[in-house]
Amino acid sequence: MTDPRPPVLAVSTVIFALRPDAESGFMTLWLPLVRRTRDPYLGLWALPGGWLPPEEELSAAAASTLRETTGLSPKYLEQLYTFGDLSRSPGSRVVSIVYWALVQSTEADLAAVDENVQWFPADRLPELAFDHNHIVEYALWRLRTKVEYSRIAHAFLGETFTLAQLRDVHEAVLRRALDPANFRRMIESTGTVVDTGLRLAGVPHRPPRLYRYNDSHSLAEGPLGSAVGWPETPLQSTPHSPRSTT
């Protein structure tokens, strides 16, 4: 009754981006999948991932698979859950440490796409390999829950953005319309965002203010008031080159 084969460790990542959905006309969540080229579930779509390199940190491994499959780097990256059911993979036992990531929508359009890498709308996925449908559902739940109490929505946007754009992100993630005035009041009260003084010009209506994410306003993640991240600080990349209209 002894099993000589030790469990194998894998790292996978659920990568979310926001893009327009031709079907509904609105912005919706999309995620990239890779086609299986080996036997368990050969031909089916699966989450990007791979075996854990023995010398690589967990989050680094997640970021690696993200870069390798899409060419992108995450603006937000956090561990989701570790799936290790005995039955989840035929053959030897696989324990998957799954991360979830948010990437900037404008960059997602440039992401690599080929025969074996494609983007799918998160709510209309095909049958995936392993328990990956299950995993994506959980990641979606986590994203939707966290958007409401945390300040991660800006990870889908560029360095500066209008409140309407930020609201669009929330509406797409939560799948319901939000009152513009109330949304403004809510965001302003939390202080997550700073007025740049600039406005977005060229729109066929009153030009909206451009805001920037407020780094100083402690991300309030993890235990205590401790500034340091917990258990490892979710990645929050800070951009470099601004490019806004007057």
Next chain:
Amino acid sequence: MTDPRPPVLAVSTVIFALRPDAESGFMTLWLPLVRRTRDPYLGLWALPGGWLPPEEELSAAAASTLRETTGLSPKYLEQLYTFGDLSRSPGSRVVSIVYWALVQSTEADLAAVDENVQWFPADRLPELAFDHNHIVEYALWRLRTKVEYSRIAHAFLGETFTLAQLRDVHEAVLRRALDPANFRRMIESTGTVVDTGLRLAGVPHRPPRLYRYNDSHSLAEGPLGSAVGWPETPLQSTPHSPRSTT
């Protein structure tokens, strides 16, 4: 630069119980630790755990270590986080899947204690092996956060309990006094609890009602309204034998 040794998988559990603290006079959180009998950190205290048995489910492995070290079974068990930093263990790489558990306080008093297993107050821990101080801090944060929006406090109690007992649990976990009347109003509005019709007799004051946990009131864990647990239902053991006073 290749490392031939694959990472090793371990499962550890942070076990919480509520017991009176002689120092403060109040109920506080305690957790059992085991003494290291091998070399990395030999002699230091550490979280109960062990290598992942190849044929055992993750949560089962967590429950096993819990039973083996304390003789108890958890009333609540949930995965906490997976720690896998390269530097967290001297020697070969260890990836630890950590669970956290709540055990009934009355039973915790009966728990096995010997030279190598002891209970410590959660806020006055010695220096632990590996990154275990860090892990306990995170588990504490998780417990305190979750007590406020979830309904897990009853896991520390027996099948029936008074609102004062439930309030004591909240106060011990949150480390602050709660207004009895307001607490009652809050609990009653959520419907997490059902009046048994019984009262606790023998107390030197007005006899309080005895309540029971409301199983039907969906635990509301995980995505969607889906009744099924997510990603794996946190263990919520249901008791069997009632034993209350008239």
Next chain:
DNA sequence: TGACTTCTGGTCAAGATGACTATATGATGT
């Protein structure tokens, strides 16, 4: 110039929350 659209500041009512007051009810001691 006027129509149109979104931005943005403000009001109002309903509900949630914290502080606090008052009465209910059994055990205990004399």
Next chain:
DNA sequence: ACATCATATAGTCATCTTGACCAGAAGTCA
């Protein structure tokens, strides 16, 4: 038997939050 005591439990009041909604502001466009 009765007063005392400690907690149980009901209710009040002011404050804060949240959703619904109204209205003026400020650009583009025909």
